[in-house]
Amino acid sequence: xxxxxxxxxxIGDEILSGRTRDSNMHHLAKQLTLVGIDLNEVRIxxxxxxxxxxxxxxxxxxxxxxxxxxxxxxxHDDITADCVAKAFGVSxxxxxxxxxxxxxNYDNPETELTExxxxxxxxxxxxxxIDNPISKAPGFSTGNVHTMAGVPxxxxxxxxxxxxxxxxxxxxxxxxxxxxxxxGDIAKILGQIAKANSDTAIGSYPxxxxxxxxxxxxxxxxxxxxxxxxxxxxxxxxxx
Amino acid sequence: xxxxxxxxxxIGDEILSGRTRDSNMHHLAKQLTLVGIDLNEVRIxxxxxxxxxxxxxxxxxxxxxxxxxxxxxxxHDDITADCVAKAFGVSxxxxxxxxxxxxxNYDNPETELTExxxxxxxxxxxxxxIDNPISKAPGFSTGNVHTMAGVPxxxxxxxxxxxxxxxxxxxxxxxxxxxxxxxGDIAKILGQIAKANSDTAIGSYPxxxxxxxxxxxxxxxxxxxxxxxxxxxxxxxxxx
Numbered sequence: 321x322x323x324x325x326x327x328x329x330x331i332g333d334e335i336l337s338g339r340t341r342d343s344n345m346h347h348l349a350k351q352l353t354l355v356g357i358d359l360n361e362v363r364i365x366x367x368x369x370x371x372x373x374x375x376x377x378x379x380x381x382x383x384x385x386x387x388x389x390x391x392x393x394x395x396h397d398d399i400t401a402d403c404v405a406k407a408f409g410v411s412x413x414x415x416x417x418x419x420x421x422x423x424x425n426y427d428n429p430e431t432e433l434t435e436x437x438x439x440x441x442x443x444x445x446x447x448x449x450i451d452n453p454i455s456k457a458p459g460f461s462t463g464n465v466h467t468m469a470g471v472p473x474x475x476x477x478x479x480x481x482x483x484x485x486x487x488x489x490x491x492x493x494x495x496x497x498x499x500x501x502x503x504g505d506i507a508k509i510l511g512q513i514a515k516a517n518s519d520t521a522i523g524s525y526p527x528x529x530x531x532x533x534x535x536x537x538x539x540x541x542x543x544x545x546x547x548x549x550x551x552x553x554x555x556x557x558x559x560x
Numbered sequence: 561x562x563x564x565x566x567x568x569x570x571i572g573d574e575i576l577s578g579r580t581r582d583s584n585m586h587h588l589a590k591q592l593t594l595v596g597i598d599l600n601e602v603r604i605x606x607x608x609x610x611x612x613x614x615x616x617x618x619x620x621x622x623x624x625x626x627x628x629x630x631x632x633x634x635x636h637d638d639i640t641a642d643c644v645a646k647a648f649g650v651s652x653x654x655x656x657x658x659x660x661x662x663x664x665n666y667d668n669p670e671t672e673l674t675e676x677x678x679x680x681x682x683x684x685x686x687x688x689x690i691d692n693p694i695s696k697a698p699g700f701s702t703g704n705v706h707t708m709a710g711v712p713x714x715x716x717x718x719x720x721x722x723x724x725x726x727x728x729x730x731x732x733x734x735x736x737x738x739x740x741x742x743x744g745d746i747a748k749i750l751g752q753i754a755k756a757n758s759d760t761a762i763g764s765y766p767x768x769x770x771x772x773x774x775x776x777x778x779x780x781x782x783x784x785x786x787x788x789x790x791x792x793x794x795x796x797x798x799x800x
Contacts, residue, residue, distance in 0.1 A: 334765050336599045337732070338589030339778065342582070349578030359576045361611070362604040367763070371601070394744045395764040396751040437744040454768060473768050492577070504634045504677040511636040524635040525574050528694060528713050538579065
């Protein structure tokens with residue numbers, strides 16, 4: 321498979337402290353699978369400049385796209401925009417198009433767009449804005465790094481506008497076979513099937529529910545015929 | 561705060577593909593907060609040797625503890641144990657104590673502990689086993705890297721046994737003030753409060769529900785009096 325690749329950086333003290341359970345990563349993973357972009361890595365980092373800059377620079381050279389969520393609001397702990405600018409070595413400031421987007425929120429933008437609120441219109445030089453249909457404060461794409469909000473409904477709305485503009489790959493198809501056996505009982509034959517069908521990816525995901533062990537065997541490929549054929553081979557081996 | 565620090569590595573194609581929503585990370589984050597270990601970073605990587613080895617080596621020198629979840633079963637895609645051994649530069653093989661743990665699952669271990677099943681008793685040299693009260697196949701601590709199962713109920717049971725053995729810090733306390741205002745309307749004063757109380761950590765987490773904006777302001781510290789005092793200051797500023 322030669323689909324575009326992607327990584328995500330979640331900026332979130334609230335996730336690392338266990339206060340909030342992440343949902344943006346799960347949403348992004350599902351959406352990228354639908355359009356054929358392979359999400360290969362996720363990093364969750366604290367609201368710390370060195371960590372964010374380090375993650376942006378490590379990942380942007382390695383993957384086709386990097387998506388970030390969180391830290392672009394107006395408060396003292398919102399440092400993502402500055403970190404992206406620092407990672408790219410460009411300056412950052414309030415930009416007219418971002419200010420105009422933000423101004424839609426106010427009846428009298430000239431007086432109501434205070435210095436604090438204008439923090440949300442600061443954009444690293446050379447960026448392209450990402451539309452925010454909900455609260456107007458825009459995200460931005462700097463090179464291949466797409467900086468978006470952390471509030472899930474806003475993240476999802478920004479992504480919906482952004483994704484069609486990115487070069488997509490072939491949709492990754494999958495089929496799941498649920499086998500009510502322990503992995504140790506099927507591992508040898510499954511390994512042989514995986515080796516013989518290495519053009520597909522076969523994952524085994526064990527589960528334990530109500531005292532019973534089992535595993536979900538997932539066949540993935542961009543080729544529908546191959547997914548169906550390998551899933552049928554797995555069914556014949558373990559459910560036959 | 562000088563609590564022990566931690567990172568987590570989630571090994572999981574199924575999470576990156578969006579098939580499964582992670583729960584181990586959220587569970588670990590909550591448990592570490594309770595015992596006063598600061599979770600500072602999480603990486604989610606694919607079932608890929610270079611990625612896993614790279615993450616283990618990047619994080620184990622940086623944090624007091626590294627916790628991993630996933631990839632220690634018997635199937636072809638379970639490569640975590642080998643990757644940890646490679647990261648530490650030690651050999652790996654079936655060990656008697658791990659074999660004895662696994663043997664509890666079988667009436668006739670001598671015939672039933674096949675080569676495939678014994679893959680689950682392979683442990684990097686120098687490791688200490690982590691008890692698995694559910695399915696017996698053990699996890700293991702190699703230096704400061706704690707390798708555990710991906711199945712949530714088993715991960716949680718392993719962690720419950722492991723955590724009391726680790727040096728804990730002071731429990732991180734928090735108090736949340738819910739303010740039904742946009743961040744832009746409170747950011748300036750909140751920034752002043754944060755600056756004046758820099759011995760505590762103050763986070764602002766915006767939300768958007770049913771057309772209404774608001775933010776949760778979270779004060780964190782190991783000192784209960786300071787948490788209460790700063791939360792009271794925030795309440796006076798925005799709810800008074």
